Amino acid sequence: xxxxxxxxxxxxxxxxxxxxxxxxxxxxxxxxxxxxxxxxxxxxxxxxxxxxxxxxxxxxxxxxxxxxxxxxxxxxxxxxxxxxxxxxxxxxxxxxxxxxxxxxxxxxxxxxxxxxxxxxxxxxxxxxxxxxxxxxxxxxxxxxxxxxxxxxxxxxxxxxxxxxxxxxxxxxxxxxxxxxxxxxxxxxxxxxxxxxxxxxxxxxxxxxxxxxxxxxxxxxxxxxxxxxxxxxxxxxxxxxxxxxxxxxxxxxxxxxxxxxxxxxxxxxxxxxxxxxxxxxxxxxxxxxxxxxxxxxxxxxxxxxxxxxxxxxxxxxxxxxxxxxxxxxxxxxxxxxxxxxxxxxxxxxxxxxxxxxxxxxxxxxxxxxxxxxxxxxxxxxxxxxxxxxxxxxxxxxxxxxxxxx
Amino acid sequence: xxxxxxxxxxxxxxxxxxxxxxxxxxxxxxxxxxxxxxxxxxxxxxxxxxxxxxxxxxxxxxxxxxxxxxxxxxxxxxxxxxxxxxxxxxxxxxxxxxxxxxxxxxxxxxxxxxxxxxxxxxxxxxxxxxxxxxxxxxxxxxxxxxxxxxxxxxxxxxxxxxxxxxxxxxxxxxxxxxxxxxxxxxxxxxxxxxxxxxxxxxxxxxxxxxxxxxxxxxxxxxxxxxxxxxxxxxxxxxxxxxxxxxxxxxxxxxxxxx
Numbered sequence: 001x002x003x004x005x006x007x008x009x010x011x012x013x014x015x016x017x018x019x020x021x022x023x024x025x026x027x028x029x030x031x032x033x034x035x036x037x038x039x040x041x042x043x044x045x046x047x048x049x050x051x052x053x054x055x056x057x058x059x060x061x062x063x064x065x066x067x068x069x070x071x072x073x074x075x076x077x078x079x080x081x082x083x084x085x086x087x088x089x090x091x092x093x094x095x096x097x098x099x100x101x102x103x104x105x106x107x108x109x110x111x112x113x114x115x116x117x118x119x120x121x122x123x124x125x126x127x128x129x130x131x132x133x134x135x136x137x138x139x140x141x142x143x144x145x146x147x148x149x150x151x152x153x154x155x156x157x158x159x160x161x162x163x164x165x166x167x168x169x170x171x172x173x174x175x176x177x178x179x180x181x182x183x184x185x186x187x188x189x190x191x192x193x194x195x196x197x198x199x200x201x202x203x204x205x206x207x208x209x210x211x212x213x214x215x216x217x218x219x220x221x222x223x224x225x226x227x228x229x230x231x232x233x234x235x236x237x238x239x240x241x242x243x244x245x246x247x248x249x250x251x252x253x254x255x256x257x258x259x260x261x262x263x264x265x266x267x268x269x270x271x272x273x274x275x276x277x278x279x280x281x282x283x284x285x286x287x288x289x290x291x292x293x294x295x296x297x298x299x300x301x302x303x304x305x306x307x308x309x310x311x312x313x314x315x316x317x318x319x320x321x322x323x324x325x326x327x328x329x330x331x332x333x334x335x336x337x338x339x340x341x342x343x344x345x346x347x348x349x350x351x352x353x354x355x356x357x358x359x360x361x362x363x364x365x366x367x368x369x370x371x372x373x374x375x376x377x378x379x380x381x382x383x384x385x386x387x388x389x390x391x392x393x394x395x396x397x398x399x400x401x402x403x404x
Numbered sequence: 405x406x407x408x409x410x411x412x413x414x415x416x417x418x419x420x421x422x423x424x425x426x427x428x429x430x431x432x433x434x435x436x437x438x439x440x441x442x443x444x445x446x447x448x449x450x451x452x453x454x455x456x457x458x459x460x461x462x463x464x465x466x467x468x469x470x471x472x473x474x475x476x477x478x479x480x481x482x483x484x485x486x487x488x489x490x491x492x493x494x495x496x497x498x499x500x501x502x503x504x505x506x507x508x509x510x511x512x513x514x515x516x517x518x519x520x521x522x523x524x525x526x527x528x529x530x531x532x533x534x535x536x537x538x539x540x541x542x543x544x545x546x547x548x549x550x551x552x553x554x555x556x557x558x559x560x561x562x563x564x565x566x567x568x569x570x571x572x573x574x575x576x577x578x579x580x581x582x583x584x585x586x587x588x589x590x591x592x593x594x595x596x597x598x599x600x601x602x603x604x605x606x607x608x609x610x611x612x613x614x615x616x617x618x619x620x621x622x623x624x625x626x627x628x629x630x631x632x633x634x635x636x637x638x639x640x641x642x643x644x645x646x647x648x649x650x651x652x653x654x655x656x657x658x659x660x661x662x
């Protein structure tokens with residue numbers, strides 16, 4: 001790194017040896033597999049020379065700029081950074097250090113946890129994306145975890161800055177390779193200037209032997225719009241936490257997601273939206289489908305600060321349990337310290353509608369296919385507003401059904 | 405065609421059908437009328453194969469034992485039931501649902517599946533029959549449909565499935581007179597020498613539009629009287645009181661628009 005060690009990084013490196021990992025008593029980590037989290041081994045990023053299977057079959061094939069990070073190190077050979085559109089700056093985090101030090105040193109209001117400290121200490125690779133103007137090409141960041149013998153887990157960062165009045169669509173696909181234990185720790189930091197707009201999609205699809213720890217910190221200025229879409233599909237424990245701060249009047253955050261668990265998976269979504277200014281709006285809309293012995297966690301909070309009058313927020317979390325051993329823990333949280341506030345929340349947990357199954361079977365559709373149609377119908381509604389057909393097709397393919 | 409002998413159905417310890425006999429020949433339209441709670445809907449669901457009933461007796465369609473079959477197998481054998489309360493299926497596109505239904509039956513029968521383009525033509529003809537707008541096909545099945553739209557969607561499905569036996573359960577309930585006319589037109593146009601129908605209704609009104617060959621009166625789980633369409637007119641005038649042993653706390657038959 002040309003700038004040398006950033007101040008925050010050296011502080012993190014000092015802390016990293018004495019960190020205590022989250023426990024069951026930490027509300028945001030209550031359903032995490034604490035024992036296996038302790039078996040993740042992190043360290044300074046180093047290029048892997050492990051033979052990497054073809055990753056193209058694991059990711060959506062988007063046409064725009066592509067940056068591939070393998071074990072925390074940018075893989076220039078697999079990336080596609082030539083001929084970037086005007087107004088798009090997409091560089092490896094290591095190269096960006098000089099001119100973007102202020103961006104990389106941004107301090108977030110939400111407290112660090114052990115894994116965000118680890119990320120700051122070791123996450124020296126990743127992407128810095130700076131957007132100005134209206135960008136139509138989807139920017140794609142791919143993070144690949146390849147557990148090694150020395151260390152089984154990797155850290156990387158994605159830093160996104162969208163200038164005033166600008167807009168973009170950014171997809172982060174997170175995958176892994178191999179069938180041994182390990183995982184990835186990815187931190188995304190997003191800043192939206194006034195009137196900026198971003199559709200940010202995370203496709204989490206690591207192997208079921210791995211752990212994914214994602215954290216997304218967002219700061220939004222006046223009248224900016226965030227559309228955050230999470231498809232939390234892979235990993236033994238797949239976690240993505242969002243901390244969204246609406247700091248100026250008229251900001252709008254629209255977060256939604258789908259988690260689809262099988263086997264012994266635990267899929268954990270932690271969302272906090274802070275209304276720090278008047279007349280901001282936020283939406284949280286998440287759906288879960290849980291089969292076998294899988295567990296879903298949805299912990300969605302709205303924090304309305306003093307003075308954030310005129311806040312308008314809605315939260316919903318709907319779940320479909322396909323097995324008696326599947327489990328969902330859904331927790332809407334509200335803290336309201338302002339006036340003239342409208343905050344609605346609702347959660348549902350259900351099973352497949354027997355009446356609908358009978359109706360479909362009476363039309364000749366076999367029971368198994370009728371179930372699949374119902375499940376897909378429930379899940380597909382979370383993809384309706386995606387900008388990219390390629391992303392939508394990738395998800396439907398991943399969920400094992402052709403696009404209708 | 406359809407032979408029903410000594411059909412019984414109960415839920416837990418509560419008997420609902422108590423030995424129902426009925427024979428429906430090819431091309432015939434039979435109306436089944438009866439007061440609330442007489443077992444009309446249970447009879448329809450017993451034919452379609454709904455779970456949750458203890459069933460006895462025999463039901464054969466073209467010699468095949470229907471009672472042994474799962475609902476989807478009955479559909480493949482040619483049974484179609486028009487639901488009194490069509491089910492809403494959010495997220496499942498009507499067109500895709502219809503084509504999946506038709507192709508599931510074709511697969512079971514060992515026939516080639518029908519492609520999207522050819523199916524669209526079939527669907528469009530059926531849409532015309534029930535006077536539906538095209539966007540209907542691309543909405544979720546019954547989700548947010550009005551009562552009349554749901555019933556028209558049932559007839560649309562029937563037109564596309566071309567069943568051997570159609571069982572229409574209270575298809576007239578919840579319909580205004582215009583919707584009733586459209587639904588009846590659809591049903592009448594699907595009458596044919598190879599297709600039999602059982603039209604279940606509480607009110608005679610529907611039978612002004614769909615003229616049955618036979619009318620049966622179902623009371624307390626049994627057919628107590630059979631006749632031609634004039635039986636329905638008799639019921640219209642006199643109600644079901646003459647067929648039951650106790651007072652009916654039932655809605656009047658004439659002028660009702662349930």
